[in-house]
Amino acid sequence: MQIHKILQSQGFGSRRDCRALVRSGLVEVDGQVIDDPFAEFDADGFEFTVDGEPWEYREKAYLMLYKPTAHECTRKPEYYPSIFSLLPEQLAERGVQPVGRLDQDTTGLLLLSDDGQFIHTWSSGKKKIPKRYRVELKHAHTPELIDALLTGVQLHDEPEPICAAAIEVIDELHLWFTITEGKYHQVKRMIAAAGNRVEGLHRQSVGGLELPEVLEPGDWAWMTEKHFTALASFSGGDD
Numbered sequence: 001m002q003i004h005k006i007l008q009s010q011g012f013g014s015r016r017d018c019r020a021l022v023r024s025g026l027v028e029v030d031g032q033v034i035d036d037p038f039a040e041f042d043a044d045g046f047e048f049t050v051d052g053e054p055w056e057y058r059e060k061a062y063l064m065l066y067k068p069t070a071h072e073c074t075r076k077p078e079y080y081p082s083i084f085s086l087l088p089e090q091l092a093e094r095g096v097q098p099v100g101r102l103d104q105d106t107t108g109l110l111l112l113s114d115d116g117q118f119i120h121t122w123s124s125g126k127k128k129i130p131k132r133y134r135v136e137l138k139h140a141h142t143p144e145l146i147d148a149l150l151t152g153v154q155l156h157d158e159p160e161p162i163c164a165a166a167i168e169v170i171d172e173l174h175l176w177f178t179i180t181e182g183k184y185h186q187v188k189r190m191i192a193a194a195g196n197r198v199e200g201l202h203r204q205s206v207g208g209l210e211l212p213e214v215l216e217p218g219d220w221a222w223m224t225e226k227h228f229t230a231l232a233s234f235s236g237g238d239d
């Protein structure tokens with residue numbers, strides 16, 4: 001593939017921008033400046049640098065972000081910075097989108113991709129993908145609260161009660177809370193419907209994929225084979 005087309009596919013701008021980028025001498029392959037935008041390379045596994053920054057060709061982008069608090073999961077945020085401010089602009093340019101959304105004050109694992117099928121699969125409620133949250137409650141939990149959440153609470157715009165897939169008590173104000181749907185403000189609304197209030201929410205895992213320990217709030221990383229395997233390994237995830 002011609003190098004300017006490779007650059008365009010990776011989010012470095014329009015074809016014209018990418019031809020100009022190559023001509024400017026900022027693109028190197030194996031330490032050699034490539035200034036011919038039409039130079040041909042095998043895209044598969046192609047590594048290059050732009051202005052000294054290393055990149056690898058990826059047909060599709062799959063990444064994990066440790067979403068910090070006070071960030072909105074939209075491109076045009078209203079009150080807080082966008083999560084896209086935490087990512088290289090090439091990723092937004094190539095159409096990367098979050099797989100579902102977390103509220104501005106929720107922290108933790110957020111997947112992003114420009115693969116529409118991947119986004120659809122992992123954000124749909126159909127696959128019953130477990131999403132595990134650490135919840136901080138306003139009031140100490142009670143057996144009645146946990147019972148109500150496990151047997152199902154009625155949310156006003158839902159036809160049927162929704163239940164937590166699992167709850168584990170951490171201490172009197174903290175729970176691990178697993179849901180398999182992905183409804184708007186689901187955890188907060190379920191806990192409010194059961195008579196308590198969420199004071200803090202952190203997503204620890206999606207499917208079988210845990211938030212990588214190496215990530216700090218605001219950090220992101222490419223997904224590797226090991227992360228895809230982990231993501232798909234959860235009970236009920238084989239069909």
Ligand code: URA
Pocket residue numbers: 101102103104106184185186187188189201
């Ligand atoms: N449930 C919520 O209420 N908020 C989130 O950000 C995620 C799940």
